[in-house]
Amino acid sequence: MRDPDVARSNQILRACVHCGFCTATCPTYQVLGDELDSPRGRIYLIKDMLEAGRPADEKTVRHIDRCLSCLACMTTCPSGVHYMHLVDHARAHIEKTYRRPLFERLLRNVLAHVLPYPMRFRLALVGAKLARPFRRLVPDARLRAMLDMAGAPIPPVSRNDDPQVFPARGPRRMRVALMTGCAQRALNTDINDATIRLLTRLGAEVVIARGAGCCGALTHHMGKADLSHASAAANIRAWSAEMAGEGLDAIVINTSGCGTTVKDYGHMFRNDPMAGEAAAVAGIARDVSEVLEVLGLPEGAAAPRPARVAYHAACSLQHGQQNKATPKALLTAAGFEVVEPSDSHLCCGSAGTYNLMQPALSSELKRRKVATLEARAPDIIAAGNLGCMIQIGSATGVPVVHSVELLDWATGGPEPRALRPAP
Numbered sequence: 001m002r003d004p005d006v007a008r009s010n011q012i013l014r015a016c017v018h019c020g021f022c023t024a025t026c027p028t029y030q031v032l033g034d035e036l037d038s039p040r041g042r043i044y045l046i047k048d049m050l051e052a053g054r055p056a057d058e059k060t061v062r063h064i065d066r067c068l069s070c071l072a073c074m075t076t077c078p079s080g081v082h083y084m085h086l087v088d089h090a091r092a093h094i095e096k097t098y099r100r101p102l103f104e105r106l107l108r109n110v111l112a113h114v115l116p117y118p119m120r121f122r123l124a125l126v127g128a129k130l131a132r133p134f135r136r137l138v139p140d141a142r143l144r145a146m147l148d149m150a151g152a153p154i155p156p157v158s159r160n161d162d163p164q165v166f167p168a169r170g171p172r173r174m175r176v177a178l179m180t181g182c183a184q185r186a187l188n189t190d191i192n193d194a195t196i197r198l199l200t201r202l203g204a205e206v207v208i209a210r211g212a213g214c215c216g217a218l219t220h221h222m223g224k225a226d227l228s229h230a231s232a233a234a235n236i237r238a239w240s241a242e243m244a245g246e247g248l249d250a251i252v253i254n255t256s257g258c259g260t261t262v263k264d265y266g267h268m269f270r271n272d273p274m275a276g277e278a279a280a281v282a283g284i285a286r287d288v289s290e291v292l293e294v295l296g297l298p299e300g301a302a303a304p305r306p307a308r309v310a311y312h313a314a315c316s317l318q319h320g321q322q323n324k325a326t327p328k329a330l331l332t333a334a335g336f337e338v339v340e341p342s343d344s345h346l347c348c349g350s351a352g353t354y355n356l357m358q359p360a361l362s363s364e365l366k367r368r369k370v371a372t373l374e375a376r377a378p379d380i381i382a383a384g385n386l387g388c389m390i391q392i393g394s395a396t397g398v399p400v401v402h403s404v405e406l407l408d409w410a411t412g413g414p415e416p417r418a419l420r421p422a423p
Contacts, residue, residue: 004271005089006050012086013047015079016040022073022083027347028066031364036063039073039083046090055097056090064090066361068354069221070315070347071260075322084320085267088220095223107142111353112224116214116231118185122157125150125186145359148394158189163210166200173203174249176291177239179262181255182214184386190417191386194408195254195288201411202295207248211238215258220268221352232265233274240277243284251281254288254404256385257352260320287317288404289326289384301411303335309406310339310378312369312392314385315347327384327403334410336380341372350391362391370395380419382406 001007022039023029029038036045045060064087073083114120128150135147161180176199180192199206212235220228242248253259262285269278311328318324331338349355349365370392373381381400383389393400405416
């Protein structure tokens, strides 16, 4: 109990009354029907491992690895069990005490040292494109999933992601830092470009802080605490410098998976000398929809043409940040017809690197999600998280765009690239 992580996990474990409500909304339990692949079952495994102070075993690792960290269980739980902190601690314990097979160790290390770095990721995508014709010869499903990710065109580098300041158009109403992210800068540069246009149009000065980069979520969810803390610390230093200088009203995040992690920096660094700065950064971290709600859309904002938009609520936004209504309200205010799929609380199966490390489960969740979205006969599918967009877009012919791209379009910006006719 002298270990602060164990003490925190003990708090969480004591809150759980084992009621089983969480099993009703757990995606992996819905697919597999195994109690150990539900939050309640995983809690039993984690409790046994931590109380005994023993190294993780293969059985525990298998079931923890299958967890998406979608956090639907936290929305459902009547006892307020903070499952996110518990499973994060379990993953860090696994990383320290369990020796994975050699191939898996190599694979996880490659992901940890490539995905958070945009230029490395771009080079990896180029290599994957060259290897795609030989996909059928690749024996491992995880490697095939990585080759599949390289199907879409790689966008050119956007200079908008370089450190700089974008002045507000008209009177300045707010000064914000935009988190440009890591994988997003390699896979879809349109999202940050649209975010900058929209925020400046609504009166926000947008800062791209020097030194800020990956939020640390990808490595954090692999249990690689040293790597995730290094990424997070770089962000905290960069944004703290802006806060101490001209000041910031918000740190804007347009990838909700990153937003959930940045908003948790205060907890991640609670026992670190940077605790105060981390808490201050977390305190002003906002999803882009939260900032747009404060700024408000301009009078006359309207969809350039009628469109039925199926809104996919990313787990990290609706469960991790408890923000489900704001993006829908903004899209409706911009003149779009907004519909939701059935079982909208269930994960699409993207979940950071989950679609690469658990391709079979991920594919089944994707199939189910796409079926419920297409059942609403939408013209467009909108989401607030890049991972979800790529996951869903790989299995449907319906254009998939970020919500901010639609809002930018409705307020004077260009038509989203995904909606334009093919040349």
